[in-house]
Amino acid sequence: MNNPVPPTNIEAEESILGGILLDPFAIGRVIDLLTPEAFYITAHATIYRAALDLYRQDKPTELFSVKAWLSDQKLLKQVGGEAKLIQLLERTVSAVNIDHLASLVVDKYKRRELIAAGHDLVKLGHDTTTELESVFDQSEQKIFNLTTNKQDQFKPKVIGDCLAAVFAKISQGSEPAYPTGLGDLDTLIGGLIKQDLIIVAARASMGKTWLACHLTNHIATTQNKPVVFFSAEMSSEQLTKRLLSMHSGIDSHRLIHNTIYADEYETLKQALGTLGELLIIIDDTPAYALTPAKICSVLRKIRHERGELGLVVLDYIQKLGDRAAGNRAQAVGKFSGAFKDIAKEFDVPFVALAQINRGVESQGNKRPGMADIKDSGDIEQDMDLGLLLYRDEYYNSDSSEPGVMEIIVSKNRNGSVGTCKVGFDPSVGRFSSLNQK
Numbered sequence: 001m002n003n004p005v006p007p008t009n010i011e012a013e014e015s016i017l018g019g020i021l022l023d024p025f026a027i028g029r030v031i032d033l034l035t036p037e038a039f040y041i042t043a044h045a046t047i048y049r050a051a052l053d054l055y056r057q058d059k060p061t062e063l064f065s066v067k068a069w070l071s072d073q074k075l076l077k078q079v080g081g082e083a084k085l086i087q088l089l090e091r092t093v094s095a096v097n098i099d100h101l102a103s104l105v106v107d108k109y110k111r112r113e114l115i116a117a118g119h120d121l122v123k124l125g126h127d128t129t130t131e132l133e134s135v136f137d138q139s140e141q142k143i144f145n146l147t148t149n150k151q152d153q154f155k156p157k158v159i160g161d162c163l164a165a166v167f168a169k170i171s172q173g174s175e176p177a178y179p180t181g182l183g184d185l186d187t188l189i190g191g192l193i194k195q196d197l198i199i200v201a202a203r204a205s206m207g208k209t210w211l212a213c214h215l216t217n218h219i220a221t222t223q224n225k226p227v228v229f230f231s232a233e234m235s236s237e238q239l240t241k242r243l244l245s246m247h248s249g250i251d252s253h254r255l256i257h258n259t260i261y262a263d264e265y266e267t268l269k270q271a272l273g274t275l276g277e278l279l280i281i282i283d284d285t286p287a288y289a290l291t292p293a294k295i296c297s298v299l300r301k302i303r304h305e306r307g308e309l310g311l312v313v314l315d316y317i318q319k320l321g322d323r324a325a326g327n328r329a330q331a332v333g334k335f336s337g338a339f340k341d342i343a344k345e346f347d348v349p350f351v352a353l354a355q356i357n358r359g360v361e362s363q364g365n366k367r368p369g370m371a372d373i374k375d376s377g378d379i380e381q382d383m384d385l386g387l388l389l390y391r392d393e394y395y396n397s398d399s400s401e402p403g404v405m406e407i408i409v410s411k412n413r414n415g416s417v418g419t420c421k422v423g424f425d426p427s428v429g430r431f432s433s434l435n436q437k
């Protein structure tokens with residue numbers, strides 16, 4: 001196979017360096033974007049490194065200083081001597097376009113990185129001594145590292161910059177949180193806050209998925225932003241039927257079994273219309289294939305095509321990863337850490353459902369606590385908000401509180417803890433605020 005010339009933009013590299021030699025303030029405009037590694041020509045990277053070092057020492061980056069620095073480091077000859085620096089300077093008229101030129105150089109650098117990652121993937125593919133799953137994981141990670149701009153997004157900021165951003169948000173009245181539509185819960189938690197990892201935990205069949213459907217539907221309806229539901233538990237068909245049941249009020253079991261009554265068709269059609277308007281995106285990749293890298297790449301694509309995300313939901317955390325692995329708590333902890341990072345990176349609330357240990361059944365008071373979360377690992381530290389669900393009628397058929405779900409706010413980094421009660425109809429997954437009845 002012939003080796004094509006790697007993507008480069010030598011002219012832009014030269015103009016950037018010329019601009020830096022010409023204008024003492026120019027480097028400050030590209031320093032966050034451009035690293036020395038981004039230059040294809042080694043001599044260019046060395047000259048840029050010299051300028052960076054001078055800039056960090058608060059020294060000018062003009063010809064004489066750069067030449068002196070290179071000479072002191074015995075690098076002047078290597079980069080082509082003083083003649084090279086003069087040539088760069090003479091070819092440049094101004095540094096006015098330096099930011100744009102930097103983005104062109106970075107673009108080519110990332111393409112070269114992609115090609116290098118491609119070669120690594122080929123090597124990984126040939127390495128039959130490594131388990132296929134690990135090969136896939138490593139491959140995804142390589143691409144993930146390339147496509148995330150975490151360094152750019154999370155670079156250190158001086159407090160003045162933080163204050164400016166904070167003030168802009170306050171004066172725009174920008175919403176840091178999305179109401180859940182359940183008044184009492186919103187009073188306690190102040191809505192679902194962007195960048196928070198929210199864990200909704202309960203025993204099987206308590207209503208976690210229904211609550212996730214409610215939040216999905218409410219945020220998609222009120223915020224008009226994409227809500228992405230990763231359903232490792234149910235197929236997209238089952239989940240769609242759940243959402244359709246919420247909208248139509250038609251019993252979910254009958255929808256699941258495709259046995260609706262003739263007089264329900266009209267209602268069904270209306271529900272199809274309203275639900276079809278919402279930007280709810282279901283990803284039912286099976287649990288074994290659903291890695292944080294995969295979640296990120298799906299979210300990145302959706303954000304690119306549809307704009308800022310409103311909510312991410314995952315059903316459910318213990319279903320992911322190698323379930324036969326020895327240390328499940330560690331494995332689950334790895335996921336919760338990754339979900340917190342995703343919430344931050346995408347500036348979105350991330351709701352992850354979680355199972356509760358069976359042990360809670362043997363307690364006198366069957367209301368779960370944080371310690372009851374299965375394979376809890378680091379979940380407790382990673383989460384910003386912990387919601388534990390409890391229904392008395394789940395345990396007592398003659399419960400004095402039928403149709404009521406308790407939402408126990410057991411951890412809340414941004415507000416109070418406590419319990420609120422909401423109305424819940426499990427046949428159609430509808431939730432209501434009891435105080436507003």
Ligand SMILES: Nc1ncnc2c1ncn2[C@@H]1O[C@H](COP(=O)(O)OP(=O)(O)OP(=O)(O)O)[C@@H](O)[C@H]1O
Nearest residue numbers: 203204205206207208209210211251252253426427
């Ligand atoms: N059509 C229906 N009529 C009555 N109850 C229903 C109906 N559909 C679902 N349910 C009830 O809703 C509850 C299931 O809710 P959901 O699936 O949200 O629970 P979950 O906590 O996510 O459970 P799991 O972890 O098992 O998935 C169960 O108690 C089930 O009996």
